[in-house]
Amino acid sequence: MAAINVNGKALETDAAPDTPLLWVLRDHLGLTGTKFGCGAALCGACTVHLDGEPARSCQVALADVGTRNITTIEGLSTDRSHVVQKAWLELDVPQCGYCQSGQLMSAAALLAQNPSPTDADIDTAMAGNICRCGTYGRIRKAVHRAAELLKKENA
Amino acid sequence: MNAEATSLTHNTRRDFLKLGVLAGGGLVLGIGLGGCSKPAALGAGGQPVAWLRIAGDNTITVLVDKSEMGQGVYTALTQLLAEELGVALEAIRVEAAPVAAVYTNNLLGAQITGGSTSVRDGWEKLRKAGAQARSMLVQAAATQWGVAPETLKVDAGAVVNGRKRLSFGELAEAAAKLPVPTEVTLKPAKEFTLVGKPAKRIDTASKLDGSAIYGIDVKLPGMLHGAFAQCPTLGGKLASFDATAAQGMPGVKHVVGTDNGVVVVADHYWQAQKALGAVSIQWDAGANAVLDNKAIRARLKKASSRTGRAARSDGNAAAALKSAAKVVRATYELPMLAHATLEPQCCTADVRADAADVYAPTQTQTIAQATAAAVAGLKPEQVNIHTTMLGGGFGRRLEVDFIAAAIVASKAAGKPVKVIWSREQDMTHDAYRPPAYDTVAAGFDATGKLTAWKLDLTGPSITARMFPPVVATAIDPFAIEAATNYPYDVPNVAVNYNREEVGVDVGYWRSVSHALNCFVAESFMDELAVAAGKDPYEFRAALLAKQPRFKRVLDEAASRAGWGKAPAGHHQGIALMEGYGTYMAQVVEISMKEGALAVHRITCAVDCGQMVNPNIVDQQVEGSILFGLTAALWGDITLERGQVQQRNFDTYRMLRLPEAPRIDVHLLDSSEAPGGIGEPGTAVVGPALANAIFAATGKRLRSLPIANQGITTV
Numbered sequence: 001m002a003a004i005n006v007n008g009k010a011l012e013t014d015a016a017p018d019t020p021l022l023w024v025l026r027d028h029l030g031l032t033g034t035k036f037g038c039g040a041a042l043c044g045a046c047t048v049h050l051d052g053e054p055a056r057s058c059q060v061a062l063a064d065v066g067t068r069n070i071t072t073i074e075g076l077s078t079d080r081s082h083v084v085q086k087a088w089l090e091l092d093v094p095q096c097g098y099c100q101s102g103q104l105m106s107a108a109a110l111l112a113q114n115p116s117p118t119d120a121d122i123d124t125a126m127a128g129n130i131c132r133c134g135t136y137g138r139i140r141k142a143v144h145r146a147a148e149l150l151k152k153e154n155a
Numbered sequence: 156m157n158a159e160a161t162s163l164t165h166n167t168r169r170d171f172l173k174l175g176v177l178a179g180g181g182l183v184l185g186i187g188l189g190g191c192s193k194p195a196a197l198g199a200g201g202q203p204v205a206w207l208r209i210a211g212d213n214t215i216t217v218l219v220d221k222s223e224m225g226q227g228v229y230t231a232l233t234q235l236l237a238e239e240l241g242v243a244l245e246a247i248r249v250e251a252a253p254v255a256a257v258y259t260n261n262l263l264g265a266q267i268t269g270g271s272t273s274v275r276d277g278w279e280k281l282r283k284a285g286a287q288a289r290s291m292l293v294q295a296a297a298t299q300w301g302v303a304p305e306t307l308k309v310d311a312g313a314v315v316n317g318r319k320r321l322s323f324g325e326l327a328e329a330a331a332k333l334p335v336p337t338e339v340t341l342k343p344a345k346e347f348t349l350v351g352k353p354a355k356r357i358d359t360a361s362k363l364d365g366s367a368i369y370g371i372d373v374k375l376p377g378m379l380h381g382a383f384a385q386c387p388t389l390g391g392k393l394a395s396f397d398a399t400a401a402q403g404m405p406g407v408k409h410v411v412g413t414d415n416g417v418v419v420v421a422d423h424y425w426q427a428q429k430a431l432g433a434v435s436i437q438w439d440a441g442a443n444a445v446l447d448n449k450a451i452r453a454r455l456k457k458a459s460s461r462t463g464r465a466a467r468s469d470g471n472a473a474a475a476l477k478s479a480a481k482v483v484r485a486t487y488e489l490p491m492l493a494h495a496t497l498e499p500q501c502c503t504a505d506v507r508a509d510a511a512d513v514y515a516p517t518q519t520q521t522i523a524q525a526t527a528a529a530v531a532g533l534k535p536e537q538v539n540i541h542t543t544m545l546g547g548g549f550g551r552r553l554e555v556d557f558i559a560a561a562i563v564a565s566k567a568a569g570k571p572v573k574v575i576w577s578r579e580q581d582m583t584h585d586a587y588r589p590p591a592y593d594t595v596a597a598g599f600d601a602t603g604k605l606t607a608w609k610l611d612l613t614g615p616s617i618t619a620r621m622f623p624p625v626v627a628t629a630i631d632p633f634a635i636e637a638a639t640n641y642p643y644d645v646p647n648v649a650v651n652y653n654r655e656e657v658g659v660d661v662g663y664w665r666s667v668s669h670a671l672n673c674f675v676a677e678s679f680m681d682e683l684a685v686a687a688g689k690d691p692y693e694f695r696a697a698l699l700a701k702q703p704r705f706k707r708v709l710d711e712a713a714s715r716a717g718w719g720k721a722p723a724g725h726h727q728g729i730a731l732m733e734g735y736g737t738y739m740a741q742v743v744e745i746s747m748k749e750g751a752l753a754v755h756r757i758t759c760a761v762d763c764g765q766m767v768n769p770n771i772v773d774q775q776v777e778g779s780i781l782f783g784l785t786a787a788l789w790g791d792i793t794l795e796r797g798q799v800q801q802r803n804f805d806t807y808r809m810l811r812l813p814e815a816p817r818i819d820v821h822l823l824d825s826s827e828a829p830g831g832i833g834e835p836g837t838a839v840v841g842p843a844l845a846n847a848i849f850a851a852t853g854k855r856l857r858s859l860p861i862a863n864q865g866i867t868t869v
Contacts, residue, residue, distance in 0.1 A: 028423065076364070
C-alpha cells in the first residue's frame with residue numbers, strides 16, 4: 001500500500017508503483033474529475049497540482065509522488081468558490097467541458113504564481129491545455145476576470 | 156445556479172430505484188409526444204417515458220432526448236419547454252432521456268443528435284409539451300377551486316387565482332389523471348420571456364468541479380476495466396492471439412477477442428492497458444494492406460473524369476461554358492480528417508442473460524441500442540441505453556464502433572466492464588472525413604457577366620454505409636451540401652456528384668460536406684473575382700440581389716470587419732454559406748510575417764433565424780470557427796499500408812490558446828424559422844482564410860491543410 005496526500009487527506013492505495021497518478025486518482029480513488037485525454041502530456045486534460053505546481057498526472061508515476069500534496073479539481077474548493085471557478089461560471093466558459101478541469105487547474109496555478117497575468121502570461125501558462133470545443137476566447141477573459149476577483153478577495 | 160441534472164452526477168441504479176418509487180407514488184406527470192394518448196413506453200426502472208416529471212416536492216425534471224456534447228442542448232431545449240410551462244430555467248433539473256420512439260428526431264428519423272437539428276426538431280415539440288403540461292396543471296387547479304381555467308394565471312411554477320396559489324407540485328397528482336390535450340395554443344414570439352434570451356447554461360456548474368459524468372467516468376458496482384487494441388490496418392480483422400503472458404499479470408481477469416480486436420479486462424484500467432501490450436496478436440490486414448494516400452488520390456482523380464449524377468442543373472452549363480468568352484477552371488482537393496474528441500471513445504456495458512445496461516457517450520441512441528443488442532444476442536428492447544455527457548461529439552459518436560468491445564467483455568466477465576480506447580486507438584480508428592477531388596469551371600460572356608458555373612464533386616459517401624436506404628435512389632444528401640444551394644445569380648449552374656469509395660470508412664465530421672464544398676465554391680468565387688478584376692466582396696454582393704439573407708450577412712460581415720480598410724500589412728478574405736437553415740459570412744484578417752501566417756481576427760455575421768439562446772449561439776459560432784480553423788491549418792490524416800500515421804496530438808495538431816484569434820460574432824435579428832448553429836462556422840472559415848492568404852501572397856490554395864502548402868504558422 002502506498003500513502004499519498006490528496007486534497008488535504010492522507011489516503012492509501014494498492015495501485016502498483018508504476019501506475020500513473022491519473023489512473024490512481026480515477027480508478028483507485030474514484031476522483032474522476034481529472035480526465036484522460038492523450039496519455040502523453042500533450043493535451044493537459046489530466047492537469048493536477050503537486051505542491052501547487054501544475055503537473056500532467058498521466059506522466060507522474062505513483063512511486064514518484066512521494067509526500068507532495070496533490071490537488072485535483074475536486075479539491076480546488078469544496079463549493080466552487082475558487083476565483084477561477086467563479087469566473088468560469090460568470091463567463092459560461094465550458095462547452096463539452098471535458099478539458100475544463102485541466103484548464104481550471106492550469107489557470108489556478110498561474111494565478112497563484114502571478115495574480116495579475118498579462119495576455120502573454122496567459123498564453124504561456126495555458127498553451128498546454130487543448131480545448132477541442134474552442135472555448136479559448138472565454139478562457140482568456142475568465143482568467144482576467146479571476147484575477148480581478150482575486151484582487152477583491154485580497155483587498 | 157440551482158439547476159443541476161441528476162444525469163450529470165452519477166447515473167446509478169439507486170437513482171433509478173428512487174425514480175421508480177416516485178413513479179409508483181403517482182406524483183409524476185408524463186407528457187408524451189404530440190399529445191399522444193397511447194400508454195407511454197417504459198424506460199429503465201419502469202418509469203414512463205416523457206418529456207417531464209413534476210414531483211410533489213416541486214422538483215421538475217425535463218428528459219432531454221438530445222445528447223449534450225457541448226452544444227448546449229440541455230439548456231436550449233429545456234428553455235423551450237420551460238417557456239410554455241411557466242417556470243424559471245433554474246427550477247428545472249435535466250436528465251438524459253432513454254431510448255423510445257417518442258424521442259425520434261423528426262428531421263433524421265431516429266433518436267440522433269446531429270446535423271445541427273436539435274433546436275429545429277425541438278422548436279415546436281418541446282414548447283407543445285410544456286404547453287400541454289401547463290394546460291393540465293391549470294385545469295387541475297380550476298377543478299379544485301371550482302373556477303373556469305381561463306380565469307387563472309401561471310406564475311413561476313404555480314397556478315394563481317388572485318392571492319391564492321397552488322404550486323405545480325401540489326397539482327401534479329391531480330393533473331396527471333387528466334387527459335393530455337391534443338390542441339394547445341403556443342405563445343407568439345413577442346410574449347417569450349425565456350426563448351431568445353442569453354440564459355446561462357444549466358450544465359456549467361457541474362463542469363467546474365469534476366462532478367459532470369462523461370462516458371469515461373461511469374462507475375458501477377463490481378465493474379471491471381478494459382483496454383482495447385484493434386487491427387492497425389483500417390478494415391482489418393483479428394486473426395488469432397496468445398494471451399498466456401498477459402493472463403498472469405496483476406489484476407488481469409479475461410482476455411477476449413472481438414471481430415477486429417482484443418480486449419484485456421482487469422481490476423483497473425492501467426493493469427489492463429499494460430497487459431494489452433503483453434498479448435501476442437496476429438492480424439488479418441485484409442484488402443487495405445497496401446492502401447495509401449497516393450492510391451486514394453489516384454482513384455478519386457480517375458473517377459472525377461466520369462460524368463457524375465446531376466445534383467442541380469439550371470439552364471445548360473456545358474453549352475454556356477462552350478460559348479463563353481472566358482473560361483476559368485480549377486481542381487480542388489481536400490484531405491481526410493479525424494474528429495479527435497478530447498474524451499476518447501469509451502463504453503460501459505453490463506450484460507446479463509435477459510437484459511443489458513449500456514452507458515455510452517453516444518449521439519445515436521437508436522443505433523447504439525440496436526448494435527448493443529445484436530452483439531449481446533438480445534432484443535433491442537432488452538437493452539437500456541444510458542446517455543452520459545459527451546466529451547465532444549463532432550459526429551464521431553454517430554459511429555457505434557466503441558460499443559461492441561464493452562458488450563463482448565461484459566459477457567465474458569459476467570460483470571459490468573468499462574472499455575476505454577487509448578488516444579492512439581482513437582486517432583487511428585476513426586471514421587474519417589471523406590477526402591475530395593473536385594473540379595470546377597466557370598464562364599464569363601463578352602460583357603464580363605458570369606454565365607456558367609459547373610462544379611463536379613468526387614468522393615466517397617458516408618450515408619451509403621450509415622443509412623443505405625437513403626442513397627438507394629438518391630444522391631447522398633450529405634455529400635452535396637453548400638454546393639446545390641449555390642446562391643449567386645448565374646443563369647447556367649450544374650452540380651454533379653461522383654461517388655467513389657476509397658476502401659476506408661468515412662464519417663460525418665462537423666459540418667460534413669459543407670466544409671468540403673464551401674471551401675471549393677467560395678475559394679473559386681474568389682478566383683472568379685480576380686479573373687473579373689473585381690473586389691471579392693463587391694463581386695459577390697453584385698450577384699446576390701435576389702438573395703436577401705445571403706446579402707445581409709455578407710454586407711454585415713464586410714462592414715463590421717472594415718472590409719478594405721485593414722491595417723497596413725494585414726490582409727482580408729471573405730466567404731459565405733447557407734447551411735442548416737443558417738446564413739453566415741466571415742471575414743478573416745491575417746498577416747504574413749516573413750512567410751509565416753498569423754490570423755489576427757475573424758468577423759462573423761450570422762442569421763440563424765429565431766434564436767433560443769444567443770449565449771449558446773455565440774459559443775457555438777466561436778467554437779465551430781476554431782474547429783474549422785484547426786483543420787484548415789493542420790488537419791491531415793494520412794495512410795501507409797492501410798494504417799493511419801497520425802497517432803496523438805503531436806502529429807495531429809490542435810489549435811491552442813495562444814493561436815486562437817480574436818473572433819467577433821454578430822448575431823442578426825431574424826423572425827425566420829430557427830436554423831442550426833453547431834456547424835456552419837466550421838465550413839466558412841477555411842475559404843475565408845485561404846482567400847485572405849491569396850490577398851496577402853497571390854498564392855491560391857487549392858488544397859488543405861495550409862501547413863502543407865509551404866506556409867508556416869505563428
